[in-house]
Amino acid sequence: MTALSDAAIRVRSALEERGLETPMKSNNLTADDKQARITGLMTEMMDVLGLDLADDSLAETPQRIAKMYVREIFSGLDYSYFPKITMIDNKMKVDEMVQVRDITLTSTCEHHFITIDGRATVAYIPRSKVIGLSKINRIVQFFARRPQVQERLTQQILVALQTLLESDDVAVSISATHYCVKARGVMDATSSTTTTSLGGIFKSRAETRHEFLSGIVR
Numbered sequence: 001m002t003a004l005s006d007a008a009i010r011v012r013s014a015l016e017e018r019g020l021e022t023p024m025k026s027n028n029l030t031a032d033d034k035q036a037r038i039t040g041l042m043t044e045m046m047d048v049l050g051l052d053l054a055d056d057s058l059a060e061t062p063q064r065i066a067k068m069y070v071r072e073i074f075s076g077l078d079y080s081y082f083p084k085i086t087m088i089d090n091k092m093k094v095d096e097m098v099q100v101r102d103i104t105l106t107s108t109c110e111h112h113f114i115t116i117d118g119r120a121t122v123a124y125i126p127r128s129k130v131i132g133l134s135k136i137n138r139i140v141q142f143f144a145r146r147p148q149v150q151e152r153l154t155q156q157i158l159v160a161l162q163t164l165l166e167s168d169d170v171a172v173s174i175s176a177t178h179y180c181v182k183a184r185g186v187m188d189a190t191s192s193t194t195t196t197s198l199g200g201i202f203k204s205r206a207e208t209r210h211e212f213l214s215g216i217v218r
């Protein structure tokens with residue numbers, strides 16, 4: 001088992017304290033154990049659906065799905081995948097908003113295990129430290145790689161950045177298409193959902209909120 005980074009530990013406890021951690025029950029399975037178990041379960045599911053697992057195109061699907069869940073689309077359930085975070089002292093005394101727009105966001109709806117496809121915009125006002133820009137995208141990606149509801153995902157990104165930046169002045173907005181809405185059920189192909197989480201000055205000061213929200217192109 002890989003030791004967790006200090007950043008991962010701090011972010012996890014901040015989410016736990018605020019009741020924002022993804023509901024999980026530890027089962028002490030290693031990643032390999034998880035892949036083996038899911039492979040068996042997917043084999044059974046495909047069998048129940050009446051699919052022929054002897055077919056050369058289907059034969060490896062259970063293994064593929066197990067690997068995809070554990071190592072890719074649900075890897076954010078495991079804090080050993082939390083990105084390495086680079087912080088730089090704010091020697092240049094930046095005190096205006098830093099905004100990263102249109103971060104590609106691909107997640108999975110926890111109600112239907114189907115894709116959520118969207119974009120995130122993240123902003124913060126630097127205090128003593130600035131964060132390496134790509135780390136913002138990586139934090140978004142980490143929390144997106146879980147079964148999610150969009151509201152929790154938005155909050156988790158906010159709290160993770162507040163914790164790392166040691167500042168409340170962070171804002172996150174996500175606009176996304178839920179394939180559980182688009183490709184099944186109500187079958188609405190055009191609607192999208194926007195969720196916003198504002199902290200510190202983004203919540204308390206109308207101009208800052210406006211500056212952030214007006215930069216988001218929908």
Ligand SMILES: Nc1nc2c(ncn2[C@@H]2O[C@H](COP(=O)(O)OP(=O)(O)OP(=O)(O)O)[C@@H](O)[C@H]2O)c(=O)[nH]1
Nearest residue numbers: 109110111112148149150151178180181184185186
């Ligand atoms: N608030 C919220 N709801 C979500 C999200 N993703 C999916 N849902 C909704 O979760 C709800 C689950 O409702 P259910 O009635 O149990 O599921 P369902 O019978 O498949 O419902 P339909 O999707 O309406 O066919 C649906 O309304 C989904 O649209 C999300 O990120 N946030």
Ligand SMILES: [Zn+2]
Nearest residue numbers: 109111112180
């Ligand atoms: Zn859904």
